[in-house]
Amino acid sequence: MTAEGEGPDAATCSSAPRTCRPVRHPDSTRAMILEAAIQEFAAKGLAGARVDAIALRSKTNKRMLYHFFGDKTGLYIAVLEAVVTHVTSSMRGLNLANRDPVDGIRALVLHNWHYLLAHPEFVSLLAGENLLKGEYSKRSNMISSLHGPVFAKIENLLQRGAAQGVFREGISPTTVYMTYAGLGFFYISNRHTVETNLNPDVWTCGSIEAWGEHIVAVTLAFLRTGANSTSV
Template identity: 35%
Template sequence: MLTKPPKRPRIRDAEATQARILAAAKKEFSKNGLGGARVDIIAERAKANKRMIYHYFQSKEDLFQRVLEHAYSDIRTAEQKLDLEQLPPREALERLVRFTWNYYLKNPEFLTLVNSANLHKAKHIKKSEVVRQVSTRFVDMVGKLLDRGVATGEFRSGIDPVQLNITIAAIGYYYFTNRYTGSIVFQRDLMTPEALEERIRFNVDTIMRLVQA
């Protein structure tokens, strides 16, 4: 007697459905922001229905929060995988600067999601334990890197890891979010391979001069 193959556990189906919804929502929110995003488009792209979206995420606002949490978790997880503690301080810092630049270049939706979150004064992540935890780990990682550099005499003491991270993020963030106006104002194409390489070299040099003993 033939037996029917076992059905996949319902929990795996639920996880797969939520993953599809989050992926579709990320595209929609990064393109149109929270206000312009449409749940019916998210449902269509996720091959789900609106009722299912609201079952898992309660509201469009809650879905936006989950997308933001995933976005911050993704970049923070990737940073942890750089294994900076295995490298000499200067090499480790350069790797972090280059990683941040390349992450923004390859993940433009991250920048637009952050822009959208700031338009709403970060209310969707203000109480997020996920964002708090991954951000704390990142600041600790940068702090330990700076401490190692001070111990070897390569970095000056007293550098706040939060301020350093803001600077590393800002010099890449501004470049990419203003690439269209910048190309007109400065009369050069800021997105050619040559321009991008020139800029990341400038960024690395700027950060190294900032921290050097």
């Protein structure tokens, strides 16, 4: 270790006369590569994304990328795992177990809607993976299990709502999820064609807020007792 004012520790530097390089923690390097890859794959898809561009964006090199992820496919699968982990973990602060069932569904639906609005890269990656027929999600050892806690929270709301007589019985959490997630996903993924062909104001603040309330209304109408709908 050098004394104060003598410059950086020699262990962190290459031999003179090269300039010193800052030491980067491995976890930090991996996270930076992953974040750069999320943006690259979201913008260009698996086929169009370039490892060189990811290395440049993350201010690292391909050697480190291959060290952490093996190859481009491994990195893409890690990206899918990262974004699904992020969206599912974002629900933790909703405290759904202690909410009234109707209020809980409303909070869940609006949280999902606002998340999709704030993370268009998630929408792009999910759309791209579906074009690939979910091939790489199937290769992941963790993605399918990440949805379990989400469905458990929905199931808890449904059971408590049915016990209180406000929700119908026998509704699948998967159906509820597909209802609110699908309505939000379609709006964002098809924004440009809807804006061009159907509603030029689709992306105004008023329209976005109104659509969120529409998703809530549709979901609750499906759940409420007396609804003329077949459980799925």
